[in-house]
Amino acid sequence: MQTVKMYTTAVCPYCTRAKQVLKARGVEQIEEIRIDTDPAARTHMMEITGRRTVPQIFIGDTHVGGCDDLMALDARGGLTPLLGAA
Helix, strand or coil, X not given: CCCEEEEECXXXXXXXXXXXXXXXXXXXXXXXXXXXXXXXXXXXHHHHHCCCCCCEEEECCEEEECHXXXXXXXXXXXXXXXXXXX
């Protein structure tokens, strides 16, 4: 299974929902990077994604986007294959 990295904040319902979706698809470990406590991480997230909102989700080297992007990917049937890609 691909590694999953998610940029988050402490109080973010979209982050919570994204984690629920990922766990429902078998993801056991999510590397969380808290941008509310680490300004350098926030800057880095904005540089690599061009976005300022959380969550920002990476599966392997693929930037999936935010919670809505993750849910749309799952609805199209693309999430499970992406998680399983090596």
